[in-house]
Amino acid sequence: MIEPSKAYTVTIIDTKAGNIFSLKACLQRLGCEVMVAKTPAQVVGDRLIIPGQGHFGSVMQQLTTEGWLNFLNQWKSDDKYLLGICVGMQVFFEQSEESPGVLGLGWLDGKVKKLNSPKQPMVGWSSCQFSTASFESGMPYFVNSYAIKESQQCIATTSYGETFCAAVKLNNLVGFQFHPEKSSHYGSKLVAQALNLS
């Protein structure tokens, strides 16, 4: 049973790349108020999410065009809660093979690369062991063709053809390569842990 949070407001950045229905539903079930922000001016509260829709290039383009870069750099300096999901995690890094020539936020060292998997995209549930007690280990849902193979901020890995980084953490910055909003109750717990919703 997941403890409902004290009605925190969580803002999801609208990267105009797809469906955030599942993510909104997940947050609402956790008792949160949800805002969807096209621009930084629309952000409410101290908890922000870059959702897992679109490609590296399209997400960075939206973040740039709508004036998010300075805002996000400040947010990170202030060490406020920021969760990146799937491509939302990948943009924390420098670059991605998915979108050559496009620069990421560059907060974490490394380049996102194509996954050497038996099938592409990787689709399904896969075991993650977290190396920190901040998160419960379990089996979340992945759907990706690109991944971070190694990172100093890696706190969980999984394997499909090769081992890659399933999650990263740097203070209150958290990235999940998997989709916690599609990972049943376990995924909801991880969102609550990432955003400190208790």
Add this chain to the structure above:
Amino acid sequence: MIKNTRASKPQIGDDTNLLTARIIPCLDVDNGRVVKGTNFVNLRDMGDPVELAMQYECQGADEIVFLDISASSENRPTALANVTRIAQQLSIPFTVGGGLKSLADVQAFLDAGADKVALNTTAVTHPEIIEQVAKSYGSQCVVVAVDVNKPSQDSSPQLYIHGGRTLVNKDFNQWVNEIQQRGAGEILLTCMHRDGTGLGFDNELTGEIAKNAKIQVIASGGAKNEQHFLEAFRHGADACLAAGMFHSGEYRIDQVKQFLADNGVKVRI
């Protein structure tokens, strides 16, 4: 930058494949009710789609597939409303299909709450839609459903569209290759000659396709017991879809998964 010191490296072991086999219940929905038929005909009412979807998530389903088999334009608003009702209750992936004809239809179902769309007839008649959806929403959003029939074991596979009613003059194997080239994320392969018969999946055909494909292949058609799932996974299916055996209440998904785990198949429990 503060270095995040890790007390110990995550223990994964030598296994380079931790991806589990998926069990996917399918809701064929007609007029707001889940139905079941044999070989695509003679439909029986099996229950409310929202109730069944929630039940399956509780039982450990890895995904839910919802197919609007009425697939007519009058029924579209009802189908969309049901998709939303289900999506609001689910926290596992949700694929929706049934008569999607255009990018606008795909958008409508995704907006209604679907995570992925299944395309069948339209993919065959207008295959460029596969690329269009993959480009707009990502490959992972596109499942191409293929209805194949083999009247006898020796006959060559025949491709069908329009809910299994129209034979298509297109080579089945070439179509499977084309689907991958055009950027689909997964193939849902339904063997019509097994569908609703309870004789088990056609593992020879499905296994061959699954082992050669570069994308995941979901086996469908004929499952009636846990052993059928075991055989399908042993033959190479990445995921298995079933309907009647779960809708009837005869089998629970957690029960099937435990059986699979006991027999060495990696599943999410």
